[in-house]
Amino acid sequence: MTRNQKTWGGRFASAPARRVQAFTESVSFDQRLAEADIRGSIAHARMLAKIGVLGDDEFESIAAGLARIRERIEHDDFEWHIELEDVHMNIESALTDEIGELGKKLHTARSRNDQIATDVRLWLRDAIDELVDNLDALRRTLIELAEREAHTILPGLTHLQVAQPVTFGHHMLAWEAMLARDSERLADVRGRVNRLPLGSAALAGTTFAIDRRMVADELGFADVIDNSLDAVSDRDFAVEFASVASLVMTHLSRAAEEIVMWVAPACGFIELPDAYCTGSSIMPQKKNPDIAELIRGKTGRANGHLTALLTASKGQPLAYNRDNQEDKQPLFDLVDTVHDSVLVFNDMLANVQINADNCRLAAQRGYATATDLADYLVRKGVAFRDAHRIVGNAVAHAISAESDLADLALTTLQQFSPTITDDVFEVLTLEGSVAARDHIGGTAPNQVLAAAGRARERLPAANCDKVV
Ligand code: ARG
Secondary structure (H helix, E strand, O other): OOHHHHHOHHHOOOOOOHHHHHHHOOHHHHHHHHHHHHHHHHHHHHHHHHOOOOOHHHHHHHHHHHHHHHHHHHOOOOOOOHHHOOHHHHHHHHHHHHHHHHHHHOOOOOOHHHHHHHHHHHHHHHHHHHHHHHHHHHHHHHHHHHHHOOOOEEEEEEOOEEEEEEEHHHHHHHHHHHHHHHHHHHHHHHHHHOEEOOOOOOOOOOOOOOOHHHHHHHHOOOEEOOOHHHHHHOOHHHHHHHHHHHHHHHHHHHHHHHHHHHHOOOOOOEEOOHHHOEOOOOOOOOOEOHHHHHHHHHHHHHHHHHHHHHHHHOOOOOOOOHHHHHHHHHHHHHHHHHHHHHHHHHHHHHOOEEOHHHHHHHHHHOOOOHHHHHHHHHHOOOOHHHHHHHHHHHHHHHHHOOOOHHHOOHHHHHHHOOOOOOOHHHHHOHHHHHHHOOOOOOOOHHHHHHHHHHHHHHOOHHHOOOOO
């Protein structure tokens, strides 16, 4: 008897052709689900014993056999067989080798269809929890940076042109806010991942009087999926996760792009430690921000996985189809990609050095306080649109005089508007400009410190220092 015939081979005269075996197998990648598979099997077997389909002693032997297999897998002392197709049949077959004929009873009242849907949900639930913990750690780093750099001037940009001064801390809290929303989204997705498909069997349910709630409780699922056809076939929970993971990568890519710009010598706002950069094989002087670039690049890979999952689901008739096997590799790689990106980005940021002088100089050179001058004129009774034009004229003059606005003489400024008096110089300073934006959401240092405090409060205390 070939290994395949041990499981579904009864009605087949021959084993699958070699190429078919290689084409259809999933054990090379779904062995990653072994721990979840065994957890699910033990819960299933306990339930079968409770409803009298297995004897209590039979359950004990099955659970002990599965526990030994789990140990062997953990210690890399387990041989995976491609002829056994997937993780489920490899473990079931090993169980029969381990405890004898009794192992063949485990698959009563279930199918690989509800089994795989359960395994993926169990595995993904853990992956989500780990990702949220790591995102929280990154958010904490950003909040700490925001507090440390609450007074540091940075040119705020629109269209990549100097717009108005902001504080470095304010910028860090903008990144943190994006990731905070991603954490919220992950919690939301988790709620829908955390429902039990097991008990749906192949597609229609089973003729045994199973207790699905008992299985759900043991596995920590908040609910049981109501419809068996839906439970075995839909992968929308994976698509949802992938879309949030893509958003995390998108947010990281935006931050990564700014890191790339900020370390460029033309900018020089920050310095990365050598340990977080790489060199060039030909140009000895180079120190490149490759981590940030790779995070930016891996965002494309994440988006590709999202597209793969969506497309694999498209047009699938009810109920289970083998197309669903194609969810694994995108999902696994996506989890790994976003996990590693969050960790390495956090490490890099925790070690960044800020060149406050360069940041300040760039804001100064860009006429970043022009809006402050316009607001000043408005407070003196000039209509905003007129103030805008007056300041535009003053900036044009400053550009041709190669001077900063704050360095123009009062008499020069008064040529553009006689309402300007010598109190103007307070509003033309970068520090005055940021301090004046003193409301919730504004860039004033005291507002940044208050916002950092609120962001810190939103972080779950239990996960503070946990990096998984
Ligand atoms: N390996 C399959 C998957 O990943 C699960 C097995 C279901 N196979 C089947 N022929 N019904 O979805």
